[in-house]
Amino acid sequence: MSTTSDPNAKRVSSPEPGASPPVLEARSVFRMRQMEGREVPIVRDVSFTLQKGEFATIMGPSGSGKSTLLHMLAGLDRPTAGDVLVSGEALSSGDEEFRAAVRRRRIGFIFQFFHLLPDLTVHENVTLPLRILGQNPKKHRDRVDSLFELLGVSKLRDRLPSALSGGEMQRISIARALVTQPSLVLADEPTGNLSSKAGEEVIGLLRDVCTRLSASILLVTHNPRDAAAGDRVMFLHDGALLPQSELKGGPFDVADVFHRLQELDV
Ligand SMILES: Nc1ncnc2c1ncn2[C@@H]1O[C@H](COP(=O)(O)OP(=O)(O)OP(=O)(O)O)[C@@H](O)[C@H]1O
Ligand SMILES: [Mg+2]
Numbered sequence: 001m002s003t004t005s006d007p008n009a010k011r012v013s014s015p016e017p018g019a020s021p022p023v024l025e026a027r028s029v030f031r032m033r034q035m036e037g038r039e040v041p042i043v044r045d046v047s048f049t050l051q052k053g054e055f056a057t058i059m060g061p062s063g064s065g066k067s068t069l070l071h072m073l074a075g076l077d078r079p080t081a082g083d084v085l086v087s088g089e090a091l092s093s094g095d096e097e098f099r100a101a102v103r104r105r106r107i108g109f110i111f112q113f114f115h116l117l118p119d120l121t122v123h124e125n126v127t128l129p130l131r132i133l134g135q136n137p138k139k140h141r142d143r144v145d146s147l148f149e150l151l152g153v154s155k156l157r158d159r160l161p162s163a164l165s166g167g168e169m170q171r172i173s174i175a176r177a178l179v180t181q182p183s184l185v186l187a188d189e190p191t192g193n194l195s196s197k198a199g200e201e202v203i204g205l206l207r208d209v210c211t212r213l214s215a216s217i218l219l220v221t222h223n224p225r226d227a228a229a230g231d232r233v234m235f236l237h238d239g240a241l242l243p244q245s246e247l248k249g250g251p252f253d254v255a256d257v258f259h260r261l262q263e264l265d266v
Contacts, residue, residue, distance in 0.1 A: 108177030
């Protein structure tokens with residue numbers, strides 16, 4: 001973990017000695033990209049922590065940098081500057097292999113476009129992360145079965161993804177994200193490709209299942225209804241968080257989120 005003696009450095013929380021570190025911590029994270037020959041900040045000085053059991057959402061318009069940020073938090077991309085710590089492990093301190101190892105052990109990722117492998121059955125898709133960890137899915141049969149049960153998808157286990165509805169595919173993606181019992185679940189617009197009703201069900205299920213399994217959730221979205229489901233809503237504008245605008249003490253009425261968006265007028 002890097003330390004700094006710069007008196008102007010942003011203060012970030014450090015765990016008390018002996019206390020467990022936050023599930024996720026972003027410390028002054030930046031991501032620059034080349035655009036039309038210039039280096040442009042896509043994510044700017046993002047700092048926050050996510051504690052065990054929290055369900056936080058980041059609300060931001062299209063192009064505000066949500067996916068770019070989430071990919072860095074998952075170790076799928078590296079910050080240009082700053083640190084990401086997952087359960088106290090600094091992703092920046094290691095190479096790609098180290099980041100992949102942290103990701104496989106600690107993080108479940110849910111994508112907008114599901115990313116299920118088309119030639120594998122639902123059961124094979126869900127248990128793939130276990131195989132990648134070198135574990136035999138048969139040894140975890142009870143846990144996998146109860147996950148299928150919790151998500152209401154037991155009957156779908158032998159189907160191919162092409163025979164599923166969007167809502168079913170996203171439930172399967174949630175099962176796949178949770179099968180390794182991660183402490184952190186990151187979700188990128190998980191309802192972006194679903195009808196309003198299926199989206200609402202998926203968010204409700206995600207919340208319920210993560211609570212039961214004691215996983216923390218960070219969900220990014222441009223949908224105020226999804227954001228309102230969080231215990232906490234952060235707002236991202238032009239790659240920067242607006243910390244004064246954060247909503248705490250949710251879940252919220254969707255009108256609360258709309259009201260805050262109107263106040264922000266960004
Ligand atoms: N590989 C890339 N190279 C250059 N610019 C990129 C790249 N990926 C994203 N961007 C730009 O970075 C900005 C943020 O993109 P990002 O995908 O993080 O936004 P987002 O908030 O997830 O948007 P959406 O809601 O549409 O998914 C956009 O202006 C986008 O054009
Ligand atoms: Mg995106």
